[in-house]
Amino acid sequence: MIVLPNGDVSVCEKVLGVPELTMGNVHSEPLADIWISPKVKNILATPLNRISEACARCENLADCRTGCFALSLSVAGNPYATDPRCWQASYANNPYLREGGGTTDDGADEDAAR
Numbered sequence: 001m002i003v004l005p006n007g008d009v010s011v012c013e014k015v016l017g018v019p020e021l022t023m024g025n026v027h028s029e030p031l032a033d034i035w036i037s038p039k040v041k042n043i044l045a046t047p048l049n050r051i052s053e054a055c056a057r058c059e060n061l062a063d064c065r066t067g068c069f070a071l072s073l074s075v076a077g078n079p080y081a082t083d084p085r086c087w088q089a090s091y092a093n094n095p096y097l098r099e100g101g102g103t104t105d106d107g108a109d110e111d112a113a114r
């Protein structure tokens with residue numbers, strides 16, 4: 001959390017001026033009230049309709065919450081997209097890593113790729 005010179009309270013200085021990640025303004029309400037406001041809960045909750053399949057399947061989702069809002073916003077245009085640095089998502093989305101080489105006995109993976 002950061003308080004900007006104009007009083008806006010933001011999740012992070014890297015997402016200045018992003019309305020959906022602005023929690024409130026200390027000129028209009030006390031910081032303590034902002035901290036416990038429903039908007040903060042909404043921002044910090046993980047909106048399941050906006051996360052990737054990789055994050056939805058991830059065992060770390062409750063702790064990670066899709067990673068860095070700013071990086072995800074800058075890369076994917078969605079602060080709740082998978083953190084672009086996440087090796088776990090790369091692993092989850094990569095059948096060659098996830099399923100023992102990405103092949104099956106009947107060669108279905110190779111046929112699907114053609």
Ligand code: SF4
Pocket residue numbers: 054055058059060061064065066067082083086087088089
């Ligand atoms: S960003 Fe990576 S570690 Fe975090 S929930 Fe998504 S897949 Fe899991």
